Amino acid sequence: MSDYYDAFEMSPVPDAGPDAVPPEPFRGIYAMPAFVTIPTSDLAASTDFWVRGLGFIELFSIPGSVVHLRRWAFQDVLLVPAEGVPGHAAAMSVSFACVLGQVDSAVEACRALRPDSVDGPRDTPWNTRDITVITPENARVVLTAAKPFDPASQEARDLAAVGITPPGTGRGDNEEHA
Secondary structure, eight states: OOSOOOOGGGOOOOOOSTTOOOOOOOOOOOOOSOOEEEEESOHHHHHHHHHHTTOOEEEEEETTTEEEEESSTTOEEEEEEOSOOOSSOOSOOEEEEEOHHHHHHHHHHHHHHSTTOEEEEEEOTTSEEEEEEEOTTOOEEEEEEEOOOOTTSHHHHHHHHTTOOOTTSSTTOGGGGO
16 A cells, blocks of 8 residues: 555544544535445335434435435435335445444434344444444445544554554655655
Protein backbone atom coordinates (compact mmCIF):
# COMPACT_ATOMS: atom_id res chain seq x y z
CA MET A 1 0.00 0.00 0.00
CA SER A 2 2.45 2.65 -1.10
CA ASP A 3 0.16 4.73 -3.34
CA TYR A 4 -2.39 5.91 -0.81
CA TYR A 5 -2.84 9.22 0.96
CA ASP A 6 -5.06 10.78 3.61
CA ALA A 7 -8.39 11.78 2.05
CA PHE A 8 -10.57 11.87 5.16
CA GLU A 9 -11.94 15.29 4.18
CA MET A 10 -14.14 13.54 1.57
CA SER A 11 -15.95 11.47 4.19
CA PRO A 12 -18.88 12.42 6.43
CA VAL A 13 -17.51 10.05 9.09
CA PRO A 14 -16.28 11.96 12.17
CA ASP A 15 -12.99 11.23 13.92
CA ALA A 16 -13.23 8.12 16.07
CA GLY A 17 -13.73 8.42 19.77
CA PRO A 18 -16.20 7.78 22.56
CA ASP A 19 -17.56 11.34 22.24
CA ALA A 20 -17.78 11.40 18.44
CA VAL A 21 -20.96 13.06 17.22
CA PRO A 22 -22.59 11.62 14.12
CA PRO A 23 -23.48 13.99 11.31
CA GLU A 24 -27.12 14.84 10.80
CA PRO A 25 -28.92 12.83 8.11
CA PHE A 26 -28.00 14.30 4.73
CA ARG A 27 -31.04 15.56 2.85
CA GLY A 28 -29.29 16.84 -0.28
CA ILE A 29 -29.92 15.38 -3.71
CA TYR A 30 -26.74 14.22 -5.47
CA ALA A 31 -25.59 11.75 -8.08
CA MET A 32 -25.11 8.68 -5.89
CA PRO A 33 -21.64 7.13 -6.29
CA ALA A 34 -22.93 3.86 -4.81
CA PHE A 35 -26.16 2.61 -3.29
CA VAL A 36 -27.89 -0.60 -2.30
CA THR A 37 -31.18 -1.78 -3.81
CA ILE A 38 -33.10 -4.14 -1.55
CA PRO A 39 -36.26 -5.96 -2.64
CA THR A 40 -39.04 -6.22 -0.07
CA SER A 41 -42.51 -7.72 -0.01
CA ASP A 42 -43.67 -5.06 2.49
CA LEU A 43 -42.38 -1.53 1.79
CA ALA A 44 -44.05 -0.06 4.89
CA ALA A 45 -42.67 -2.65 7.34
CA SER A 46 -39.21 -2.51 5.79
CA THR A 47 -39.15 1.29 5.87
CA ASP A 48 -40.22 1.24 9.52
CA PHE A 49 -37.39 -1.15 10.48
CA TRP A 50 -34.71 0.79 8.58
CA VAL A 51 -35.90 4.10 10.06
CA ARG A 52 -36.60 3.11 13.68
CA GLY A 53 -34.00 0.34 13.95
CA LEU A 54 -31.08 1.43 11.79
CA GLY A 55 -31.49 5.21 11.99
CA PHE A 56 -32.17 5.98 8.34
CA ILE A 57 -34.53 8.70 7.15
CA GLU A 58 -37.01 8.41 4.34
CA LEU A 59 -35.53 10.85 1.84
CA PHE A 60 -38.44 10.38 -0.56
CA SER A 61 -40.68 7.70 -2.00
CA ILE A 62 -42.53 7.01 -5.19
CA PRO A 63 -45.61 5.10 -4.02
CA GLY A 64 -45.49 1.44 -4.99
CA SER A 65 -42.12 1.84 -6.73
CA VAL A 66 -39.29 2.86 -4.41
CA VAL A 67 -38.49 4.21 -0.96
CA HIS A 68 -35.18 6.10 -0.89
CA LEU A 69 -33.56 5.86 2.55
CA ARG A 70 -30.45 7.65 3.78
CA ARG A 71 -28.39 8.18 6.92
CA TRP A 72 -25.28 10.21 6.24
CA ALA A 73 -24.05 11.41 2.84
CA PHE A 74 -23.24 8.42 0.63
CA GLN A 75 -25.28 5.99 2.77
CA ASP A 76 -28.20 5.36 0.42
CA VAL A 77 -30.63 2.43 0.30
CA LEU A 78 -33.44 1.93 -2.19
CA LEU A 79 -36.25 -0.35 -1.05
CA VAL A 80 -38.17 -1.73 -4.01
CA PRO A 81 -41.27 -3.93 -4.12
CA ALA A 82 -40.85 -7.65 -4.74
CA GLU A 83 -43.10 -10.70 -4.73
CA GLY A 84 -41.12 -12.27 -1.90
CA VAL A 85 -37.80 -12.18 -0.09
CA PRO A 86 -35.11 -14.84 0.31
CA GLY A 87 -35.78 -17.38 3.05
CA HIS A 88 -32.47 -16.63 4.75
CA ALA A 89 -29.81 -13.94 4.78
CA ALA A 90 -27.08 -14.15 2.17
CA ALA A 91 -23.44 -14.34 3.24
CA MET A 92 -22.82 -11.01 1.49
CA SER A 93 -23.31 -7.89 3.59
CA VAL A 94 -23.43 -4.13 3.24
CA SER A 95 -21.73 -1.94 5.84
CA PHE A 96 -22.62 1.55 7.02
CA ALA A 97 -20.43 3.70 9.25
CA CYS A 98 -21.74 4.88 12.58
CA VAL A 99 -20.10 6.24 15.74
CA LEU A 100 -19.42 4.28 18.92
CA GLY A 101 -22.22 6.07 20.74
CA GLN A 102 -24.76 4.69 18.25
CA VAL A 103 -23.86 1.00 18.53
CA ASP A 104 -25.74 0.13 21.73
CA SER A 105 -28.81 2.17 20.82
CA ALA A 106 -28.98 0.49 17.38
CA VAL A 107 -28.77 -2.93 19.08
CA GLU A 108 -31.62 -1.99 21.42
CA ALA A 109 -33.78 -0.45 18.67
CA CYS A 110 -33.36 -3.37 16.28
CA ARG A 111 -33.97 -5.98 18.99
CA ALA A 112 -37.10 -4.12 20.09
CA LEU A 113 -38.44 -4.42 16.53
CA ARG A 114 -37.09 -7.92 15.77
CA PRO A 115 -35.63 -9.71 18.83
CA ASP A 116 -33.26 -12.05 16.96
CA SER A 117 -32.10 -9.54 14.35
CA VAL A 118 -28.73 -8.51 15.87
CA ASP A 119 -25.40 -10.25 16.30
CA GLY A 120 -22.78 -8.42 18.35
CA PRO A 121 -21.34 -6.02 19.08
CA ARG A 122 -17.91 -7.40 18.34
CA ASP A 123 -14.53 -5.75 17.95
CA THR A 124 -12.60 -6.33 14.72
CA PRO A 125 -8.87 -6.62 13.92
CA TRP A 126 -9.16 -3.40 11.86
CA ASN A 127 -10.14 -1.33 14.93
CA THR A 128 -13.92 -1.11 14.67
CA ARG A 129 -16.87 -2.22 16.78
CA ASP A 130 -19.51 -3.85 14.60
CA ILE A 131 -23.01 -5.20 14.83
CA THR A 132 -24.61 -7.35 12.17
CA VAL A 133 -28.33 -6.88 11.63
CA ILE A 134 -30.60 -9.11 9.58
CA THR A 135 -33.40 -6.90 8.24
CA PRO A 136 -36.97 -8.00 7.47
CA GLU A 137 -35.87 -8.52 3.84
CA ASN A 138 -33.07 -10.84 5.04
CA ALA A 139 -30.41 -8.33 4.08
CA ARG A 140 -27.22 -8.57 6.16
CA VAL A 141 -26.37 -5.03 7.31
CA VAL A 142 -23.26 -4.21 9.33
CA LEU A 143 -23.13 -1.01 11.35
CA THR A 144 -19.46 -0.31 11.95
CA ALA A 145 -17.95 2.25 14.31
CA ALA A 146 -14.27 3.17 14.36
CA LYS A 147 -12.67 2.85 17.77
CA PRO A 148 -10.14 5.41 19.04
CA PHE A 149 -6.72 4.66 17.57
CA ASP A 150 -4.19 3.34 20.09
CA PRO A 151 -0.73 3.21 18.51
CA ALA A 152 0.31 0.56 21.06
CA SER A 153 -2.60 -1.77 20.24
CA GLN A 154 -2.56 -5.05 18.35
CA GLU A 155 -4.89 -3.45 15.80
CA ALA A 156 -2.31 -0.71 15.14
CA ARG A 157 0.40 -3.34 14.66
CA ASP A 158 -1.83 -5.33 12.31
CA LEU A 159 -2.58 -2.24 10.21
CA ALA A 160 1.09 -1.20 10.14
CA ALA A 161 2.00 -4.70 8.95
CA VAL A 162 -0.01 -4.10 5.77
CA GLY A 163 1.33 -0.56 5.29
CA ILE A 164 -1.42 1.50 6.91
CA THR A 165 0.04 3.98 9.37
CA PRO A 166 -1.47 7.03 11.04
CA PRO A 167 -0.74 10.50 9.63
CA GLY A 168 2.56 11.97 10.82
CA THR A 169 4.42 8.67 11.07
CA GLY A 170 6.03 8.53 7.63
CA ARG A 171 4.48 6.07 5.18
CA GLY A 172 1.13 7.17 3.90
CA ASP A 173 1.58 10.87 4.61
CA ASN A 174 0.45 13.38 2.00
CA GLU A 175 3.93 14.90 1.87
CA GLU A 176 5.28 11.76 0.18
CA HIS A 177 2.77 12.13 -2.63
CA ALA A 178 2.93 15.88 -3.24
